[in-house]
Amino acid sequence: MNHAQLSLVPLAARPYQGTAAGIVTRLAASTLDALVVGTALVGVYVGYVGLRFVFAPRDFRVPALSVELVVVAFFAGLVLYLTAAWWISGRTLGDRVMGIRVVTGMRARIQLARAFVRALLCAAFPIGLLWCAVNRERRALHDLALRTSVVYDWLPRPAAVRGSPKQGPDHS
Amino acid sequence: MPIAAEEHPEPVTDLVHLPRTPDLTAEGSDAELVVAAVLGVLGASARAGVTVVRVTAAPVLRSAWRPPFVPLRAQPASLVAGVARRGARHRVWAGQEVERLLDQWTSVIVERVVSRLDLTGLVIRHVDLDAVIEEVDVAGLVEDVIADIDLPTIIRDSTGAMASETVRSARMTGISADEAISRSVERHLFRRRRSPTTTDAP
Numbered sequence: 001m002n003h004a005q006l007s008l009v010p011l012a013a014r015p016y017q018g019t020a021a022g023i024v025t026r027l028a029a030s031t032l033d034a035l036v037v038g039t040a041l042v043g044v045y046v047g048y049v050g051l052r053f054v055f056a057p058r059d060f061r062v063p064a065l066s067v068e069l070v071v072v073a074f075f076a077g078l079v080l081y082l083t084a085a086w087w088i089s090g091r092t093l094g095d096r097v098m099g100i101r102v103v104t105g106m107r108a109r110i111q112l113a114r115a116f117v118r119a120l121l122c123a124a125f126p127i128g129l130l131w132c133a134v135n136r137e138r139r140a141l142h143d144l145a146l147r148t149s150v151v152y153d154w155l156p157r158p159a160a161v162r163g164s165p166k167q168g169p170d171h172s
Numbered sequence: 173m174p175i176a177a178e179e180h181p182e183p184v185t186d187l188v189h190l191p192r193t194p195d196l197t198a199e200g201s202d203a204e205l206v207v208a209a210v211l212g213v214l215g216a217s218a219r220a221g222v223t224v225v226r227v228t229a230a231p232v233l234r235s236a237w238r239p240p241f242v243p244l245r246a247q248p249a250s251l252v253a254g255v256a257r258r259g260a261r262h263r264v265w266a267g268q269e270v271e272r273l274l275d276q277w278t279s280v281i282v283e284r285v286v287s288r289l290d291l292t293g294l295v296i297r298h299v300d301l302d303a304v305i306e307e308v309d310v311a312g313l314v315e316d317v318i319a320d321i322d323l324p325t326i327i328r329d330s331t332g333a334m335a336s337e338t339v340r341s342a343r344m345t346g347i348s349a350d351e352a353i354s355r356s357v358e359r360h361l362f363r364r365r366r367s368p369t370t371t372d373a374p
Contacts, residue, residue, distance in 0.1 A: 022350020
């Protein structure tokens, strides 16, 4: 990281850059991601209803939604969204807002296969995220399974290799 | 129509002064002729003498250098070759030693000398800094620096999400909450786990 990039991060947050993110930040990012996926699904549903109304206004009825369909669509949308985001940039929209990034043990961006498995685990067992609150390395269950980490990274692009992920200054 | 040089036969000014060489074909006085003849005889005699010495002395020197009845190891040529080999080895070793000593001591000596000098004062007194600055392409330097630090990207980043006070505040709040929870977990959970061993200790 050069000085020009460093200057973009506020002084108070600089010591935390590259260190493992905690439960609150990750929960907030996950909540934002869930909202993003939910909003996108609502948008798709509204678009679908609108198209049906445009093409068949006389026979128009609001299509009924089963709980199973909503759950499956949300699960599939979440997995797709998380996989694409982690594979492309290592961060979802929620991660971007909260300034965190998913990295491998070698501080690299995760590959497609690992991003997909991680997305599956996150969507299937979201409760596993809570494990990072009690894990000394702040790793959730899916992090431990796939040897990934979530670190604070406020910069828009992945920073250069800054050593292995570690906990915050108070815990190092 | 006659040209100007023929009307004014003065010599044209020499642009380049060439070294003058003696005109060997020109006929000189009798004295010069005698001196030249004597020198010619002397030169011929010297060449003949060198030829005679070379023809007569070479076999003698060769036999002294490689005596026919002396063992090969004791011949002067072999002895000199051995000494030369040892000398070459010593020369390599000495060169390496000198290099090592220079590497070891140059920085120390220069540091000691420079630390006793007021380099800044010397430069200010003896160097025309204005002339030096005039030689420097300041505009080009600034352009290079801007190109290296990628200023447009920095401006774009700083005016984007990074500049949002709300996002920054949310992130800092998240970090603070993370730290608080980590401290709390560390204090309660791990201390409780460690408590049996700590109570056993004296």
